[in-house]
Amino acid sequence: MPQVNNTAILFFSRNLKEEFLAKNVGLNIHQFSNLFNLLVQKTRRTIDQTKIPVKPLFSNEQIGSSFGERLTNGISNLFSEGFDNVIVVGNDAPELSSEDLLWVEKRLKSGKNVLGRDSHGGAYLIGVSKKDFCADEFLKVSWNTSFVFDQLNTLLSSEELDNRLIDLNKRSDFESIIKRGLQLSKAFKQILKAIFGTYTIRTNFNFTLPKSIWFQHTEVRGPPSLVF
Numbered sequence: 001m002p003q004v005n006n007t008a009i010l011f012f013s014r015n016l017k018e019e020f021l022a023k024n025v026g027l028n029i030h031q032f033s034n035l036f037n038l039l040v041q042k043t044r045r046t047i048d049q050t051k052i053p054v055k056p057l058f059s060n061e062q063i064g065s066s067f068g069e070r071l072t073n074g075i076s077n078l079f080s081e082g083f084d085n086v087i088v089v090g091n092d093a094p095e096l097s098s099e100d101l102l103w104v105e106k107r108l109k110s111g112k113n114v115l116g117r118d119s120h121g122g123a124y125l126i127g128v129s130k131k132d133f134c135a136d137e138f139l140k141v142s143w144n145t146s147f148v149f150d151q152l153n154t155l156l157s158s159e160e161l162d163n164r165l166i167d168l169n170k171r172s173d174f175e176s177i178i179k180r181g182l183q184l185s186k187a188f189k190q191i192l193k194a195i196f197g198t199y200t201i202r203t204n205f206n207f208t209l210p211k212s213i214w215f216q217h218t219e220v221r222g223p224p225s226l227v228f
Contacts, residue, residue, distance in 0.1 A: 006084040007105045008053045010074050011043065013091045015059040025171045027195070035195050039091040039168070042188065047089070049098035052105060072138045079130045085109070086128055092168040093124035095183045100125070100161060113158040118167035119176075121146030125161065132156055171196075 014022060016036050024032050047054050055078060062070035071088070078086045085108035087101060096116070104114045104127040113132055116125030122144075134155075141151045152158065166177050174196060178189050 006082075007108055008055060008078050008081075008083040008086055009047055009050075009101065010078055010086055010088045011047060011054055011056040011090075012062075012071060012074055012088055013040065013056070013058055018059045023169055025174065031195055035192075036091075038188075038191055038195070039094060042094045043089065043091045043096070046096060046098050047101065050101045050105070052087070052101065053083075066143075068139050068141060068143045071143070072135050075128065075133060075138070076135055079133065084130050086126075086130075086133075087114075088126040088128075090124065093118060093165045094168070094188070095163070095165045095177070095181060096124065097183055100163065104161070107159060113156040114161060115149060115152055115156070115158045116161040117149045117164050119164065119173070120167050120169065121150070122148040122167055123152055124165050124167055126152065127158070128156060 013019070016033060019036055020029060020032050025035075027035060044054075044056075055074075057074045063073045064070035075086050075088065085105070087104055087108070089096060089101075093116070100116070104125065107114050108127050108129055111129070113129060114125070114127035115123050118124040137155055141148060141155070153160070166173050166180070168174060168177065174192060177184065178192050181189055
């Protein structure tokens with residue numbers, strides 16, 4: 001049966017454990033679990049407001065040995081399911097709005113690929129059509145570097161979203177978004193402030209412990225359910 005909507009959103013994210021190991025920004029696991037759940041919750045709520053079909057793809061479901069392989073396979077699988085266009089987003093650009101996503105969907109339907117440039121030279125959003133997607137070329141992109149946006153832009157001949165959003169990778173990124181964050185609600189920023197309220201430069205988390213026991217007996221609690 002053909003898809004009613006020929007555009008799908010790929011919500012591509014690490015799981016909690018891998019995200020913590022990659023960029024814990026000085027928080028212990030309890031603090032970071034609240035942060036992770038907050039960002040995931042915010043992104044999912046934004047996506048759900050669009051009514052565009054979405055496929056969440058976390059680390060344990062991703063296929064490939066590198067970021068590029070996992071992302072390329074995720075996009076390819078959605079195209080194989082019958083979608084003509086895919087919009088890729090992560091959990092680290094909370095300023096992304098449902099209006100942005102709907103605008104990207106319209107541009108894709110009109111035959112235009114779309115990119116969102118983040119504050120580090122990467123892309124917080126990739127909107128690509130099946131006809132312009134080449135898995136081999138995607139694998140050649142220097143993922144997780146400041147060259148990503150420019151390389152994708154050359155590859156896809158894309159339009160650019162007006163908003164250059166902060167991509168949350170470092171503590172300074174969170175500080176910036178708390179101060180700026182014009183598209184974020186006061187409640188969202190208050191939760192961020194509360195999570196980082198006990199931050200210290202020297203975290204008391206013991207990184208000398210074996211990784212296999214870091215997450216044992218750790219209770220993960222989500223942030224309060226608020227309207228963002």
